[in-house]
Amino acid sequence: MYALLFELDSIQDFLFASGRLRDVSGASELLDRLTNAKAEDNLLDAVCRALDLEVVEKTPQGEEVAFSRRAGGAFYAFSESREALARLRDLWTLALQQAVPYLAYSLGLGGGDTAAQAFECARAALRADTSRLRPALPAAAPVAARSRRTGLPAVAFGKAKDGAMDAATVRRKEFADLAHSAFLDRFAPEGSGLRWDDWPRDLEPDTDADPKRAFPFPGESRILALVHADGNGLGLVLQALNAAAKVRPEAFVSLYSDFSALVERITIRAARTATQQVLLPAREPGRCLPARPILLGGDDITLLVRADLAMDYVRTFATAFEEASASELARLKDRHGLGEALPARLTLGIGLVYLRASQPFRMAIRLAESLTGVAKQAAKRHDDTDPPSALAFHRVTSSLIEDYDALVEQTLTHRHGDTRYVDTLGAYYLGEASPRPRLDDLLALANLLGAPDMARGPTRQLLTLMGHSHGEAVARYRRWRQVMRDKHAEKLERFDTLLHDLAEVGSGDELPYNRDGKSPLGDALALLGAGHVRGKDQPDEAEKEHAA
Known part of the structure; x- marks a missing residue:
């Protein structure tokens, strides 16, 4: 038995290469029509027809080909004939590079006594192929116009916003409007x-x-x-x-x-x-x-x-x-x-x-x-055999930082002596029966802080002060709690309950951070800033920032 494995590399880079939603939409449909058996006129079926390969759903015999996976631009093919899979590999890669220029991929072909052994051999070949550099076609001449969005050599000129377009962008735009979109049907x-x-x-x-x-x-x-x-x-x-x-x-x-x-x-x-x-x-x-x-x-x-x-x-x-x-x-x-x-x-x-x-x-x-x-690691730490669903999020307010650990260190961390304070809990667990910290509790905290009669200005100022004056931050938090105790005792009690449920922060703590120096307040305020919580007849925080 032989196996041929094909996977796309850096799919997200291809999808978002030009940065325009219209191009992203076209790229989504384009990738969906590569290997998905339910997609109309998908490329893999066309290649199999051109090679006169018989595709079966059972264990293949002779030159028959069976697929164990056809999703996400990937496929795993099996056959007793190495020649059949080699022909599939050769024509597939040729057709792919013409249909979707500049798309990175890896593939591996291997054999064994059983399908499982063939799969493992092909998987090893695929992993080795991941680091292989392939020439980008079409190649650029020494003097050539280039797409200002991707830097790739241009093959056409679009509208004013598009200017010079590379071959891949042209293909994305061709698929941006399709009356029969199998990809979008999956969400309908x-x-x-x-x-x-x-x-x-x-x-x-x-x-x-x-x-x-x-x-x-x-x-x-x-x-x-x-x-x-x-x-x-x-x-x-x-x-x-x-x-x-x-x-x-x-x-x-x-x-x-x-x-x-x-x-x-x-x-x-x-x-x-x-x-x-x-x-x-x-x-x-x-x-x-x-x-x-x-x-x-x-x-x-x-x-x-x-x-x-x-x-x-x-x-x-x-x-x-x-x-x-x-x-x-x-x-x-x-x-x-x-x-x-x-x-x-x-x-x-x-x-x-x-x-x-x-x-x-x-x-x-x-x-x-x-x-x-981050979310997957948190879930696995909690339970390796039955990890709960988990979410990690961030609201971008300044320059984009791609690595989460670097982002936390540069934008969400304050230090006072040897003590480190972090304005996020990282990951939150989903569901009523989930472990702590729960996303539902964070949303409840954001709703509480977003209430029209809630004095959340000092809360936001507290996080700012943490980076400048620890003593002033402690004093400001103490004064805020006193005001809330005098005017909104029930809301303060609810605030304390949520902080304890989320991070085991006590009502007597001088700052709303737990023993590990972490607080959910930054996450709650991020939700407010993104417009998740709105008071009745009140503009959301995002609109306020836009107006400012």
């Missing part, structure tokens, strides 16, 4: 009637563009949330599948194919649930939905959503993902006799970045991926 609830033109295409439309296709920002605010989510616990599932395949080697391809399809169904169901429960109710008449899907492949999802809806979206998505995974995994257990080897559910690690529409998406997605890693 069944029976909703949503079409491709119900989703925004531009952040700021051109003068000759349809203003109805612009992103529906609320008021003067131009703040978005870039959300990236990735599944937890997949390693345990793969271990269970590997163990089952050792007992039944002939079932390897079907096991992995069923699991790949299962993960895709779970993610699509969660995406549609979030659209139904969060996006559709928030849609304004005559305007697009307040979000733009960017990527959905396997257990990965990336999208832009209106800032004030972001937390509701991720909570709804995570809940639906966990519920769908529980029922789907139970069916997978029954079908393949896996017993208790599989986990009861799958969960998510989520990274979220609040940013202005004018800030570079390409840097923001790297920060979102870094935040996702």
Whole structure:
């Protein structure tokens, strides 16, 4: 048996290369049509037809080819014929470079006595191929116009905003408007009637563009949330599948194919649930939905959503993902006799970045991926066998820093002598039964601080003072507590309860930081600044900042 593995590298860099939402939209559809079997006229099917390869869903015989995975621009192919897979590899890479220029990828071909052994051999070859540098085509002449957005050699000229465009940008724009978009259909609830033109295409439309296709920002605010989510616990599932395949080697391809399809169904169901429960109710008449899907492949999802809806979206998505995974995994257990080897559910690690529409998406997605890693690590530390869903987020208020650890050190850390104070708890856990710190408690704290009669100005000033005068910060916090005790004792009691639940901060502590020197106040104020909490008939914090 032989295996051919193909995966895309740096997908997010390709998606966000030009920084324009219209180009990102086109890139999403373009990538979705590479390997997804459900996508109309996908490239992989076209290549297989051109080679006259017979694609089967069972264990392949002779020159037959079977796929155990076709999602997220990747595919895993198996065949008894090395020649068949070599021909697939050669024509696929040729077609890919013409269809999607400058797209980085890795591939590996290997063989073994069983499909599992072939897979491991091909996986080793793929890992070795990851560091391989390939020539970028088309190559630039010594004197050539270049795209000002990507720096790549230009092959065409677009509108005034576009100027000189490279080959990949041209392809992105060709797919920006499609009446039949299989990718966007995955986010549309069944029976909703949503079409491709119900989703925004531009952040700021051109003068000759349809203003109805612009992103529906609320008021003067131009703040978005870039959300990236990735599944937890997949390693345990793969271990269970590997163990089952050792007992039944002939079932390897079907096991992995069923699991790949299962993960895709779970993610699509969660995406549609979030659209139904969060996006559709928030849609304004005559305007697009307040979000733009960017990527959905396997257990990965990336999208832009209106800032004030972001937390509701991720909570709804995570809940639906966990519920769908529980029922789907139970069916997978029954079908393949896996017993208790599989986990009861799958969960998510989520990274979220609040940013202005004018800030570079390409840097923001790297920060979102870094935040996702923080969330996944926190979940694994809590429970390695059943990690809870977790979220880490950051609101960008100055220059973008791609690495979360560097960001915390440079923008959220204060020092007083040998003591280190940090204005974030890092990751928060999702769900009512989740461990502490819980996202629901943080949202409750933000709601409390966002109330019209709540004196939150001193709270914001406290964090500023922490970087200048520790003594003055202690005095300011003491005075604020005294004012709240005299005028709003119930709110202060609620404030103390939430601080204790989130970080075990006591009401008698001189500052709202726990024993580790961490506080959730910075995170709560970040939510206010992003417009998550609004008082009745009051402009949100983002609009205030814009007006200022």
